[in-house]
Amino acid sequence: MDTRIGFGYDSHIFKPGVPLRIGGLTLDHPEGLAGHSDGDVLLHAVTDALLGAIAAGDIGSFFPPGDPRWKDADSAIFLKLAMEELENAGYQIVNIDTTLVLAAPKIVPVAGEMRARVADLLCVDIDQVSIKAKTPEGLNLDHVAQCHAVALVERVLEPDELKSMSAVIETQRQLEDVVSDLLSQVHGVPKRRTIAPVYDTEDIT
Numbered sequence: 415m416d417t418r419i420g421f422g423y424d425s426h427i428f429k430p431g432v433p434l435r436i437g438g439l440t441l442d443h444p445e446g447l448a449g450h451s452d453g454d455v456l457l458h459a460v461t462d463a464l465l466g467a468i469a470a471g472d473i474g475s476f477f478p479p480g481d482p483r484w485k486d487a488d489s490a491i492f493l494k495l496a497m498e499e500l501e502n503a504g505y506q507i508v509n510i511d512t513t514l515v516l517a518a519p520k521i522v523p524v525a526g527e528m529r530a531r532v533a534d535l536l537c538v539d540i541d542q543v544s545i546k547a548k549t550p551e552g553l554n555l556d557h558v559a560q561c562h563a564v565a566l567v568e569r570v571l572e573p574d575e576l577k578s579m580s581a582v583i584e585t586q587r588q589l590e591d592v593v594s595d596l597l598s599q600v601h602g603v604p605k606r607r608t609i610a611p612v613y614d615t616e617d618i619t
């Protein structure tokens with residue numbers, strides 16, 4: 415079996431006045447997690463673990479934090495992109511293991527529901543998803559939520575099969591159509607890797 419492993423880590427600071435989103439659930443808590451998106455620390459760590467398993471970069475290379483399109487975005491979008499990258503590379507998930515590190519709220523009462531939600535988002539069975547939680551003992555980080563995630567993936571498509579898929583593309587025009595179609599499926603719009611200016615030049619006129 416051809417397997418690969420990926421690791422992801424994320425942290426967000428607690429902030430009053432926003433909903434607390436962890437593992438695709440909204441949890442009852444006086445504070446949420448600050449972030450450009452919905453701040454879902456667990457989904458971000460899992461996204462990075464999946465991208466890491468196929469050496470496809472990280473969440474920030476696909477979704478730059480300053481991009482207004484991802485303001486308050488549902489982090490399920492990021493996970494979906496990572497899964498599509500995984501599928502395009504010819505791999506599928508074997509299992510995911512995560513550890514949340516946060517002082518509150520208690521995760522144990524909602525861990526079952528959270529596993530079910532994450533399994534649903536990943537299109538896998540619940541026994542392929544593990545969610546554990548610890549308090550940040552001795553770290554003096556009660557105002558921060560952290561998550562560590564590992565993902566094991568296995569190859570489902572041989573490199574030869576991927577090659578034969580591309581061999582049916584006959585003309586340059588077809589190739590361009592297929593590539594732009596794939597890009598729009600995976601990214602919604604083509605990837606932007608340019609660094610945005612820190613000011614709007616059009617304002618300086």
Ligand SMILES: [Zn+2]
Pocket residue numbers: 424425426449453454455458
């Ligand atoms: Zn994050």
